[in-house]
Amino acid sequence: MPENAKKNELLYRVYVVLFVFVALAAVIAWKIIDISVVEGEYWKNKREERYMEWRPVPTLRGNIYADDAQSLLATSVEFFEIRMDPVSPRESEFYEQVDGLAKALAQYPGRRSAREWRDLLVSARKACIKGQKGCNRNILIARDVDQSGLEKLLSYPLFKLEKVAKYRGGFKKIKSFKRKKPFESLAARTVGEYRDANMVGLENSYDTVLKGEEKEALMQRFPGGLYVPVYDPTDFEIIKGRDIVTTINVPLQDIVHNELYKSVQEHNAEGAVAVLMEVKTGRIKAMSNLSRSKNGSIGEYHNYAFADRSEPGSTIKAASVLALLEDGFADENTLVDFNYGKKKFWDLWMKDSGSHGLKTGTLQMALEKSSNVGIASVMQEKYAANPEMYYDRMMQFGFDGPTGLDLEGEGAPYIKHPTRDKKIWYGTTIPWMAHGYELSMTPLQVLNFYNAVANDGKLMKPQLVQAIIYNEEVEQEFKPIVKRKSIASRDNINRLQRMLKGVVDNGTARSLRSDRYEFAGKTGTTKVGYSKADEEAKYNASFAGYWPADNPEYSMIVVVYGLKGAKYYGNVVAGPVFKRIMDWTFAIEGEELMRDEQVIASGDVRGYDGEIYGFDPDFDRVFDDLDVGYVGSGRWVRGGNDPEGDVRAGKAKITVDAVPDLSGMGARDAIYVLENLGMDVKLEGVGKVSRQSISPGKNIDNQVITLYLN
C-alpha cells in the first residue's frame, strides 16, 4: 500500500471518529435543551414540591450534675422519629425485601399487620414512580424510638442497606431529645423544668449555658409541619451544650427530701422547705421544697426556699439580739422585762407562747425561752427613739438585699424603714419586728444569716452551681464568694453562738439535744392569716441552726407550712426534721471515715478487692487512675478482682428482649441501661442496685421498674 493511501485511510478513519463525537455532542446539546427548555416547566414544578428551610438543629442539652460531677440530676436522652422514603431503594432490592420488612414492622413497632405494612409501602412507591396521588415519600414508621429501637429497626430487611449506603434503604431518622430527671422528684424544683416557655430553676437560670450554641441545618418541609433534615443530622458532630455541676449532694438531698416528706405527711402540712448549706463555702448541699398539688400528692412544685417571702417569726430573734449586742444596748446577762408573758404595746397585746411565770429574766433566757415579750420589751426600750439604728443593723446583718443565689428572680427581704415607710410605721412596729412580724424574707435569707453566725460572722454568697463543664473539661469554676467579711464583731458573734447553743441546751430546743454531738439553733412558730378573725388559725413551724456547735460544718433551715392540727410549734414539728437530718449527716460522715480507712488499708497491698458491674470505659479510667490492672471485654462488663488484686470483667448479659439483672450496678449506669431498653425507672435509696422490682429475664413491655439502691 503506498504511503499516500495509508495516510488517506487514516484520515478518513479519524474523521469518522470525529464525526461520531460531534454527533454525540449534538445529541447531548439537544437533550440539555430538551430538559431545560422544552420540559423545563415540568421539572421546575417538581422542585417546588420540595420546600426547604434552614432550621435549628436539635442540640444535646447539657447535663445537670450533682456535686460529685457524676450523678445526673437532669440529662437529655435522645430519641428518634423514623420515616421511610419508599422510592429511595432500588427496584430489585425493594421488591425482594419489602415482604421481610413488613413482617418485621408488624412485630415492632406494630400498629399494622405485615400485609398492611406491605400494602402501604408498595402502593406509596408505585404512586410516586407513576406520579400519581397517594405518593408518600415520608411514611411514618415509628415515633419515640430510642437507641436500641433504632438498632433493631436498622437490622430489618431493606433498612439494613443503610449500612451499605445512605438512602439505599429509604430510612430517615429525625433526632430529638427528651429531658429526664433520673432522680425524679429529688431536688426537682431546684433543677427546674426545661420547656418552651416558663422555665424554672437551674434549667432556666443556666439555659444559655446548657443549651449551647445553636446551629441550623437545611430541612425539608412536609405536610403537617414536619421538618426532615436533608442530610442525616446524626452524621453531624452532635452539638452539645455545656454541663453544669451543682453543689447538690445526692445522698444528703435524698435524706432531706425523705425526712421532709415524712413530716409533711405526718402533720398534714401544706408544704415544707429545708435548705442545707455548707457553712464555710455557702454551698447548698440540699434543698427540698415540698408542697401539695391539687389532688393532694406531695411533690416539688413550688420553690419556697427561694421565692416565698414570709414573716420569719422567732428565728429572727437571733438578729434582734445581735443588734442589741452590736449597739452595746445589752448583753446576755442584761435583765429584761418578761411581764409574766403578756404585755400591751400601744393598742396591741403581745403574748408568749408557753407559760414561764417570770416577771424578769436575762436576755439569754428571753432567747432560750423564745419570750416574745422579753425580746420586744428590750428592743422597744432601746430602739423606739432611734429606729434607724435597728434598721441599719439589719442591713449590716445581710438583710439589705437578695442573697445572690445563682437562680434567677430572687427578691430582697422586706424590712420597713422608719422614715421612708413612715406611713406604715407604727408604735408596734419595733416590738413586732423584733420577734419576726411586720417584716418578711425567704427561708434562704434567714438561713444565710444563721450561716454567717456559724461562720464566725463571715457572710457567704449561697451557691448552687460550682462548675461549668464543656467537652468533659472544666471550663469555669465558681469558687465560694465572701459577701461580707464580718456581719458583726467577733466578740458579739461568739456571744450569740453561745446563746444559740443555750437554746438547745436549756431552752425551747432542749428536747432535740443529743449526747453524741452539740449543735445550736433557734425555733420559730409563726401564726399566719392572723389578720382575719374568721380564718382558722394556721401556723408555720421553723427551725434554723447549725452543727457541730464548736466548729460548724453545716447550717440548715427547716420550715413546715400551713399547720392546723394540735402540733404546730417549731420545736415539735420542724425541730425533729432538723434533728433527724443532722443525725444522718453524722452517720454518713462516720461511714466515709470507715471507707477512707479501708482505702488506706488496701493502698498497701495495691489492688482492688470487690466486684464491679458497669460501663467498661469508666472502669478503664478509674482503675487506670488507681494503678490497678484491669481487663474488660465488652461494653457492659461484670467481674471482680483476681487473686493478684487485678480486676477482670467479662461481657455482661444485657439484651434488648429481657429485663437484665442489675444488682451491683451503679444507679447512673442502671438508669442508662433501662431507659435505653424503653423502661421507666424509679429509684429508692443511694448507691448501688441491691434489688429490682421486676426480676431479671422478664419480658420488657414499657413497664416502670423500681431500683432499690444500697
Next chain:
Amino acid sequence: MNAVHNIYDHLKGDKAIWLIVGLLGIFSILAVYSAAGSMAFKERDGNTEFYLVQQIVFITLGFGVMYLCYNFHYMQYSRLAPILLFLTIPLLVYTIAFGTEINEARRWISIPWIDKTIQTSDVAKLTLIIFIARSLSIRQEYIKDFKNAFLPILIPVTIVCMLIVPADLSTAALLFGTCLLMMFIGRVSFKYIFLLLLLGVVGMAIVFLVGQVFPEVVRVDTWISRINAFLYTDGGYQIEQSKIAIANGGWIGSGPGNSFQKNYLPYPYADFIYSIICEEYGIVGGLFVLGLYLMLLVRCIGIVTRCPKAFGAILAMGLCLNLVIQAFANIMVSVHLLPVTGLTLPLVSMGGTSILFTCMSLGIILSVSKYVEEAQEKHLDLIQIEDRDADSL
C-alpha cells in the same frame, strides 16, 4: 499582562490545549466549591472552604504533574511501556485480592505513608494506552497482519480489561472502547476490530454468568439495577434530581454558588457535577464545557492528521480519546442518555488521585504537541524526531 506574556512565551506545545486545560481547571474549582457546600456542612461543620482549598491543592498539584510530564520526553514512555504493562498486571490482581473497599467496590489500593488510596485502574489505563500506541506505531508497516500485528495488541487489551471488569465495569468498558478506537485510527483491519468487539461481548457474557454464580466477586446486581433504572423508569431519583438541576439553570443559569439541587443530588461534586454546572451556568455554560472537551479532541486529531503513524500522535490520540469518552459518558449520565456509571468528569469532578492521573495524560499530550511544533519548525516528520530522540535517550 507581562506575566501572562512570559508564561505564553515560555509554554511550548499547543496553546489551545493549554487554554482548554486551564479553563477546565477553573470550572473545576468553581463547581466543586459550590457543589461541596452541602457536603461541607455534613462533614466539615459547614467549612466549605476546606473543600475549596483541597480542590485548589489537587488542581495545583495536578498542574505540577502535568508540567513535569510535559517536560518529560514522551519517547521515554515508549521504551518503558512493556515493563510498565508487565508490572500493571500483578498490581491489578493484587487489587482484586487485597484492595481497599470503598463504596462496596474494591478498586483502590492504599499507598502507605501518605494515607491516600489510588485506583489501580487509573494506572492500568495509562500504561495500556501507552503500550497500544507503541504497538500500533511500530507495526504500521504490517498492521493488517493477524499474527504479527493484531495478536500482540489483542492479548494485553483482553487481559487488562478483564482484570478491571470485576470491580469497575464502567472503567473497563471505557478502556476497551478507547483501545478499539485507537486500533480503528491505527488502521487495524475492520474484520479484526469486529472480532475484538465480538470478543468483548462474549467476555461480558462470561463475566455476567460468573456474577450470577459468585455475586460477591462481580457486582452484576448493581449493573442490572442501573440498566433497569435507565431503561424502565424515569431514571430514578438521582436522574430526576439532575434534570431538575438542568431545568433550574435555564439558558444562563442561576449564578455561581446558587445551585439548589446540590442539596438533593447524591454526589453533586463528582458524578453529577455537570448538572450543577448546568444549573449555575445554564445551557450556555453546560455547552461551553462540552465544547471544551470536543475542542480537546479536535486538537488531538489535528496532531494525528499531521503526523500519522508516529507513536506520539497515536499516544496523544489514545489518551485524549480516553478523557473525552469519559467526559461524554459522564455528561450523558447526567442528561439521561446513559445508565448511571459512576464515572467522573475528568479534571472537573472533585477527587484527588484521579485528577493527578488525568493531568498526567494531559501532560503527555502537551509533550507530544511540543515535539509536533518542533517538527513543523524544522520541516521534519514527527517520526524523524522520534527516531532521532529514541537513540539519544
